[in-house]
Amino acid sequence: MFDKILIANRGEIALRVIRACREMGIASVAVHSTADADAMHVRMADETICIGPASSTESYLSPLAILSACEVTGAQAIHPGYGFLSENARFVQMLEDHAITFIGPTAEHIRVMGDKITAKDTMKALGVPCVPGSEGGVPDLETAQRLGAEIGYPVIVKATAGGGGRGMKVAETAQDMERAFQTARAEGKAAFGNDEVYIEKYLQKPRHIEIQIFGDGKGNAVHLGERDCSLQRRHQKVFEEAPGPVITEEERQRIGEICARAVAEINYAGAGTIEFLYEDGEFYFIEMNTRLQVEHPVTEAIFGVDLVREQIRVAEGYPLSFSQEDLQINGHAIEVRINAEKLPSFSPSPGRITQYHAPGGLGVRIDSALYDGYVIPPYYDSLIGKLIVHGRDRTEALSRLNRALAELIVDGVDTTIPLFHALLQEPDVLGGTYNIHWLEKWLAKDP
Ligand code: ADP
DSSP states (O other), X not given: OXXXXXEOOOHHHHHHHHHHHHHHTXXXXXXXXXXXXXXXXXXXXXXXXXXXXXXXXGTTTOHHHHHHHHHHHTOSEEEOOSSTTTTOHHHHHHHHHTTOEESSSOHHHHHHHHSHHHHHHHHHHTTOOBOSBOSSOOOSHHHHXXXXXXXXXXXXXXXXXXXXXXXXXXXXXXXXXXXXXXXXHHHHHHHHSOOOEEEEXXXXXXXXXXXXXXXXXXXXXXXXXXXXXXXXXXXXXXXXXXXXXXXXXXXXXHHHHHHHHHHHHXXXXXXXXXXXXXXXXXXXXXXXEOSOOTTHHHHHHHHTOOHHHHHHHHHTTOOOSOOTTTOOOOSEEEEEEEEOEETTTTEEOOEEOSEEEOOOSTTEEEEEOOOTTOEEOTTSOOEEEEEEEEESSHHHHHHHHHXXXXXXXXXXXXXXXXXXXXXXXXXXXXXXXXXXXXXXXXXHSOO
């Protein structure tokens, strides 16, 4: 059993982990940069330690700073949250070498899944259906052009090290290939220090469907159904729901079992998400995330489980606290991501919060590190809160979302709240008839 856990993150996800620790009777250590001295996660934790200046490379992204904080505070384990060091295999290897428990999978699993080509090869071998495309990396433009013709345009060139929507370029036709190939390579090199790319069929109107899995690291695993995260802007999710509005129970069981079996086979430990594109009744694997996702609360809502508590228990060596049969879906949940951004450009809008009021009532959850008078620093990402609603069915969840959004007050900075008010007027959103391109097209329309 852990007595003390260090949270290597900030913002709402740091609060999420502190809350789980408190319920489990475990002391929490918050780390923070100098810019975050007044942040909510620092106020809420049992212990705090400053790990560096505002720049995340010298604080939240610094393995040495975090490891030292662990030594100084005597924390036995680290929860990485999402982003920052959560999928950094070298960091996890370092912790393994120092006998500090990483609350997540092994460095080896992170390494394999962090390289998209290796991840795809591994998943294919485990029987997971993948997007048709190149066998591994594509070394040069001639090969790319030959493969483009074979696979059939449009295709997408993707950096094997890519993430956060970066390092991906669509080639609509053969004429486009040179530009797409060179740009994806250059972006991969610049952002991730790796210019290896691969090619996939570019699906025209898929939905983004991801399966939540959980493994005990000893060959047992379950799945917790799907989340539909098709409403995206620049490949970034903005609205997520579970269950998916168009996925049938039969499809859920089929793909869920494939995913659970695959991660059980590799002795995967902890939470993970296997992402698919879904088109015409078929699932196509795109990548696996070896961490807790931003949108995990919608899964927690419909299954009535605490995924962070489960992550901590598995890291302590306990078996999973639920079996596949225990996991029954109850109702429908939706999450919207509230960002401090100015519409319509979505440019960051840091600054002082002059008034904050969180909605409440039946079926409403808000995960946010905001408070009255808080100053959002300009150095980090612009997510300032997640509003999650749960209802007996999708219709009830939607009306609850409408109601809760109207109660939510965030004054002093611009936010994406008006975007959701507008989306809830759209028949396609109300009907669930959207795909991964819907939001971009809608945003491009004249107001
Ligand atoms: P990242 O790691 O940057 O998030 P992903 O591989 O998960 O990249 O892809 C992110 C998004 O890009 C997907 O949700 C989807 O919208 C789009 N995308 C990725 N691959 C394809 C493809 N083969 N066809 C169509 N869209 C794709």
